[in-house]
Amino acid sequence: xxxxxCIKQVPDTAARVVAENGQVSWGDAPLVMNxxxxxxxxxxxQLKEAQGGDVTAISVGGESAKEALKNxxxxxxxxxxxxxxxxxxGADSQAxxxxxxxxxxxxxxxxxxxxxxxAIDGDMGVTHVxxxxxxxxxxxxxxxxxxxxxxGAKTLRVERTMEEGRVVVEARMPAVISVLKDIGEPRYPSFxxxxxxSRATIPVWTLADLGIQAPQSHVTWPVVENPPVREVxxxxxxxxxxxxxxxxxxxxxxxxxxx
Amino acid sequence: MANKFLVYLDQxxxxxxxxxxxxxxxxxxxxxxxxxxVAALAVGAGAxxxxxxxxxxxxxxxxxxxxxxxxxxxxxxxxxxxxxxxxDQQVEALLFPTTTRxxxxxxxxxxxxxxxxxxxxxxxxxxxxxxxxxxxxxAGKIIARTxxxxxxxxxxxxxxxxxxxxxxxxxxxxxxxxxxxxxxxxLATKVVDYAPAEGGVTLTDAAVIVSGGRGVANNPNLTxxxxxxxxxxxxxxxxxxxxxVSDLAQVLNAAVGASRAAVDAGYIPYQHQVGQTGKVVSPxxxxxxxxxxxxxxxxxxxxxxxxVAINKDPEAPIFKYARFGVVGxxxxxxxxxxxxxxxxxxx
Numbered sequence: 001x002x003x004x005x006c007i008k009q010v011p012d013t014a015a016r017v018v019a020e021n022g023q024v025s026w027g028d029a030p031l032v033m034n035x036x037x038x039x040x041x042x043x044x045x046q047l048k049e050a051q052g053g054d055v056t057a058i059s060v061g062g063e064s065a066k067e068a069l070k071n072x073x074x075x076x077x078x079x080x081x082x083x084x085x086x087x088x089x090g091a092d093s094q095a096x097x098x099x100x101x102x103x104x105x106x107x108x109x110x111x112x113x114x115x116x117x118x119a120i121d122g123d124m125g126v127t128h129v130x131x132x133x134x135x136x137x138x139x140x141x142x143x144x145x146x147x148x149x150x151x152g153a154k155t156l157r158v159e160r161t162m163e164e165g166r167v168v169v170e171a172r173m174p175a176v177i178s179v180l181k182d183i184g185e186p187r188y189p190s191f192x193x194x195x196x197x198s199r200a201t202i203p204v205w206t207l208a209d210l211g212i213q214a215p216q217s218h219v220t221w222p223v224v225e226n227p228p229v230r231e232v233x234x235x236x237x238x239x240x241x242x243x244x245x246x247x248x249x250x251x252x253x254x255x256x257x258x259x
Numbered sequence: 260m261a262n263k264f265l266v267y268l269d270q271x272x273x274x275x276x277x278x279x280x281x282x283x284x285x286x287x288x289x290x291x292x293x294x295x296x297v298a299a300l301a302v303g304a305g306a307x308x309x310x311x312x313x314x315x316x317x318x319x320x321x322x323x324x325x326x327x328x329x330x331x332x333x334x335x336x337x338x339x340x341x342x343x344x345x346x347d348q349q350v351e352a353l354l355f356p357t358t359t360r361x362x363x364x365x366x367x368x369x370x371x372x373x374x375x376x377x378x379x380x381x382x383x384x385x386x387x388x389x390x391x392x393x394x395x396x397x398a399g400k401i402i403a404r405t406x407x408x409x410x411x412x413x414x415x416x417x418x419x420x421x422x423x424x425x426x427x428x429x430x431x432x433x434x435x436x437x438x439x440x441x442x443x444x445x446l447a448t449k450v451v452d453y454a455p456a457e458g459g460v461t462l463t464d465a466a467v468i469v470s471g472g473r474g475v476a477n478n479p480n481l482t483x484x485x486x487x488x489x490x491x492x493x494x495x496x497x498x499x500x501x502x503x504v505s506d507l508a509q510v511l512n513a514a515v516g517a518s519r520a521a522v523d524a525g526y527i528p529y530q531h532q533v534g535q536t537g538k539v540v541s542p543x544x545x546x547x548x549x550x551x552x553x554x555x556x557x558x559x560x561x562x563x564x565x566x567v568a569i570n571k572d573p574e575a576p577i578f579k580y581a582r583f584g585v586v587g588x589x590x591x592x593x594x595x596x597x598x599x600x601x602x603x604x605x606x
Contacts, residue, residue, distance in 0.1 A: 024397070092375045122396055126363070139367070166454040218407045223404035232582060237584065
């Protein structure tokens with residue numbers, strides 16, 4: 001099978017992200033593969049191991065995003081491609097979706113494109129669906145389990161986790177899949193994988209390589225701010241017995257009128 | 260010409276999700292400020308009834324589509340239909356509630372309509388005749404005010420961020436039927452099975468959340484059954500601890516949450532995880548039990564109205580964010596707290 005996994009590089013979850021002079025800043029926090037995308041890589045690799053084939057990791061970003069792609073290679077992806085072009089500065093999600101769709105088409109004969117649920121920087125959670133729409137492929141989002149894949153018949157069956165419960169969906173391939181954590185813990189890169197990744201030269205595709213113009217973006221963020229500082233005065237509740245503490249705490253909570 | 264605002268009512272088996280009415284409410288406010296009116300659209304089994312209810316909440320028009328090809332939710336079929344109605348009605352803005360269905364239908368409609376989507380907004384204002392959407396990004400560490408230069412503006416609104424309008428039973432109307440936009444043969448998916456989730460309050464709708472962290476596994480007074488290895492015994496202990504968390508949750512009609520540490524340790528399934536890589540929640544009351552308060556967890560719950568922290572460690576960072584703190588063993592405090600609430604609330 002020919003599998004693509006789309007990843008993004010983001011500031012680490014532990015980063016102290018703040019707005020400074022109208023810009024988002026994460027100080028010297030490391031840039032990492034978006035944590036949700038690690039699950040997408042894991043799902044793609046599991047499927048490759050079960051069905052054979054290869055997994056290509058792709059990312060839209062600047063030069064630094066090669067590090068995230070190297071991590072994908074170290075985990076076991078066969079190839080990695082960075083899509084980078086100055087014209088993509090400030091691209092919104094649908095513009096990125098159009099670029100990813102063009103890259104997936106350039107790779108050619110792709111059966112499945114995996115994505116994480118959302119990127120933890122923009123918290124959009126729509127790029128996978130939009131990529132599917134641009135490609136006119138079915139979008140299977142919030143997938144917790146891939147139940148079966150039939151590469152011959154080009155069909156698959158997945159379980160999605162929705163608000164009301166689990167839904168089993170059958171779909172024709174090619175398709176886009178976004179996965180949840182239930183898919184399985186992402187593997188650590190192996191020693192061999194790290195060695196391979198450190199030597200790898202990651203090709204860079206520009207928009208010209210994809211044969212497209214920069215898609216027009218529509219959404220901008222004219223203002224970024226720090227959330228209002230909440231002045232929390234912590235009141236410690238003490239007592240001689242758990243019952244006494246509980247009685248005092250219930251008094252306090254009921255007085256807040258939140259129940 | 261008056262602006263038209265189209266609201267997608269997310270419904271499941273004829274029951275409209277309350278967040279849909281919140282979306283309708285904010286659309287009414289925008290229509291009031293920008294001049295215009297609000298139409299509602301419901302899709303799928305039970306859509307006619309759902310659309311009819313929209314009049315009570317203030318919609319001027321309502322549409323519904325209920326066809327065999329739409330009875331199971333499939334984003335491709337729903338999006339094609341919603342996009343077509345939005346185009347036919349020449350809408351200024353297309354609004355969805357932030358649910359799995361709402362978000363992905365919005366995302367696809369944005370492509371169909373050559374627009375972009377601003378998902379999961381918590382505030383909407385009109386400035387110089389333009390809609391400005393406020394979105395938390397970086398799990399709420401940053402607040403972004405975003406604008407779209409495309410028409411229609413496509414938005415999804417976060418649950419509990421906007422007020423639900425009062426329903427007025429005196430208002431009524433007849434919803435108009437619309438036809439599906441694509442036929443069954445052009446759809447590449449089929450829903451073959453449903454397994455409803457176990458009951459209980461879901462995190463994102465919950466007004467009250469009781470959450471457990473690693474501390475739930477630390478009851479020294481429990482002896483695990485014979486024959487368990489160390490890991491099994493730890494999980495068994497944690498499950499006894501989460502029993503105390505869910506007892507309190509039940510009395511408060513609350514959802515059960517968990518820290519990433521508790522989920523990663525296998526104490527509780529992932530759908531309970533609150534935090535940057537779980538659910539971002541903002542309930543009226545959040546009770547954190549045995550949670551130290553890692554930055555990733557705080558990002559997921561710090562906008563809760565009242566935070567209560569129960570932790571053995573007086574230095575736990577969670578206390579800095581808590582309105583009320585108890586330094587103590589959750590295994591002793593929680594049963595007493597549950598009992599006290601039961602008495603006081605008469606439950």
